[in-house]
Amino acid sequence: MIIYDFLSELFGSPVLAAFIQSFIPLIFLIPFALFAVWLERKVSAFMQDRIGPNRVGAHGWLQTVADILKLIQKEDIVATNANKPLFNIAPVLVFAGSYLAFAAIPFSSAFIGSGIDLGLLFIVAASGFVVAGILMGGWASNNKYSLLGAVRSAAQVVSYEIPTVLVILSVVMLTGSLSLYELSEMQTSSFYNWVIFGGTAPTLQKILLIPFMFIGFIIIYISSLAEVNRTPFDIPEAESELVAGFHTEYSGMKFAMFFLAEYANMFAVSAIVSAIFLGGYQSPFGYLGNTIGWEWLVPIEQFFWFAAKGIFFVFVQMWLRWTLPRLRVDQLMALCWKYLIPIAFVNLLIIGIIVIL
Amino acid sequence: MREYFSNIWSGLFTVLVGMKITFKHLFEPAVTIQYPDEKPKLPERARNRLYVNMDDCIGCDQCSRACPVSCITIETVKGLPTDDIGKTSNGKKKALWVTKFDIDFAKCCYCQLCVFPCPTECIYMTETYEFAEYNRDNLNYSFVTLTPSEIEEKKENYAKLEAEKAAQKAAAAAAPKPAPKTEE
Ligand code: SF4
Ligand code: SF4
Numbered sequence: 070m071i072i073y074d075f076l077s078e079l080f081g082s083p084v085l086a087a088f089i090q091s092f093i094p095l096i097f098l099i100p101f102a103l104f105a106v107w108l109e110r111k112v113s114a115f116m117q118d119r120i121g122p123n124r125v126g127a128h129g130w131l132q133t134v135a136d137i138l139k140l141i142q143k144e145d146i147v148a149t150n151a152n153k154p155l156f157n158i159a160p161v162l163v164f165a166g167s168y169l170a171f172a173a174i175p176f177s178s179a180f181i182g183s184g185i186d187l188g189l190l191f192i193v194a195a196s197g198f199v200v201a202g203i204l205m206g207g208w209a210s211n212n213k214y215s216l217l218g219a220v221r222s223a224a225q226v227v228s229y230e231i232p233t234v235l236v237i238l239s240v241v242m243l244t245g246s247l248s249l250y251e252l253s254e255m256q257t258s259s260f261y262n263w264v265i266f267g268g269t270a271p272t273l274q275k276i277l278l279i280p281f282m283f284i285g286f287i288i289i290y291i292s293s294l295a296e297v298n299r300t301p302f303d304i305p306e307a308e309s310e311l312v313a314g315f316h317t318e319y320s321g322m323k324f325a326m327f328f329l330a331e332y333a334n335m336f337a338v339s340a341i342v343s344a345i346f347l348g349g350y351q352s353p354f355g356y357l358g359n360t361i362g363w364e365w366l367v368p369i370e371q372f373f374w375f376a377a378k379g380i381f382f383v384f385v386q387m388w389l390r391w392t393l394p395r396l397r398v399d400q401l402m403a404l405c406w407k408y409l410i411p412i413a414f415v416n417l418l419i420i421g422i423i424v425i426l
Numbered sequence: 427m428r429e430y431f432s433n434i435w436s437g438l439f440t441v442l443v444g445m446k447i448t449f450k451h452l453f454e455p456a457v458t459i460q461y462p463d464e465k466p467k468l469p470e471r472a473r474n475r476l477y478v479n480m481d482d483c484i485g486c487d488q489c490s491r492a493c494p495v496s497c498i499t500i501e502t503v504k505g506l507p508t509d510d511i512g513k514t515s516n517g518k519k520k521a522l523w524v525t526k527f528d529i530d531f532a533k534c535c536y537c538q539l540c541v542f543p544c545p546t547e548c549i550y551m552t553e554t555y556e557f558a559e560y561n562r563d564n565l566n567y568s569f570v571t572l573t574p575s576e577i578e579e580k581k582e583n584y585a586k587l588e589a590e591k592a593a594q595k596a597a598a599a600a601a602p603k604p605a606p607k608t609e610e
Contacts, residue, residue: 392444
């Protein structure tokens, strides 16, 4: 918010300010993706008692930079029988879809891409965009593995959207707001006010709410994992069966775009989960800036907490990835339709009743 | 109904158990040996590239005959009675000049069969296993210590000796001796 005001004053035009503002998350996202790829490789290596990348830079931290340089140099191969326009649009669409979500995620009280009131709804809708891109890429590749991966991905994302939305709904019943910015502002001052601990409801309600909020948190975490196609829900790209799923035919920069989108997505869902349940950018205790009277420090601290929570959940995603084997298609659907959706539904009803009380 | 809930419980519980295991491994030291920098310790009696200590080789050709893939090529020339070819380390007097001793490691199967018959124990396995080449011909190692000119000289000496002997034979019309044959 503050950054937007500053920009529009600087350029004297709200349109230009909004345009520039839209690139700000990218400044965070690209270094994050590079870092996350490195982290993923290190985490996987350590969990398997290996060393991981350690040649380029200290502990291999420049490895991903080198990889990106390599990907940029690579030849851009388009298969002869691919549908070229769709094939070329797909990676852009997938990345745009995951970048859209960042428009509604508050990075700190000073910065949110767009302070729309329907942030959560917007994000749910934007995740549909990604499916379109994935289906497009899979279909346009004219490769049976790609198509299979894309179709699986669509089936998976569509099914898992239901428990996500049900949990979001139960949170909205409690807080009465769909704006992530307002949600985060509501959970201020201490971790006791986080939605996972019943938000700012009266004490009795809080105690009743905590177990159900925990259940909701677990459900939304599992289903968001499925929405970003991470292991154990990675059947869309299942290396061992489908080569690489929908991006089998892609090379060079287009492949890098898919990769970037995957890591952007990982961070987006982590940020959304933490904004809904764990206070978003709010610190779990007070702010240093408030204590020593430096007001300007608060937004920076908030950004730190936002990044820390996001990266922590990204780490948990990696941790799960290197722990669990992949689910079969029928198990995947059974988990969603037989377990997550009914539980989310009952949870929604119970939270509703508690809120009315 | 009971099964439904116990399924959920065991699902969540086993995931946590798995996560605990992987988390523990996060702090365990890596077992990786970073190969070119660090080398694994070779077991005793590991079979790698051969080496021939030519000072001890008497040119008896036993290794070449033992070799199942015929990758050792040895040529020898008899020394003149006046030549001092030297002694092996276990005291045998050498009688032959070894003019060619090639081992083609592209063919060698590292079976070590050539090592055992050697009477002077001069052909043996070393610790070297990194000797890849771009050209297969480069794998043909020559172990001879004589220079080409020396080899020529030895051959000529021997031919002269033969010629002299033949001349003597013809002259003296002595009982014919079987011609000394060079190995291969
Ligand atoms: S190791 Fe075996 S194959 Fe190699 S030279 Fe000796 S006998 Fe021949
Ligand atoms: S067996 Fe030993 S001494 Fe005889 S030719 Fe081979 S290396 Fe030389």
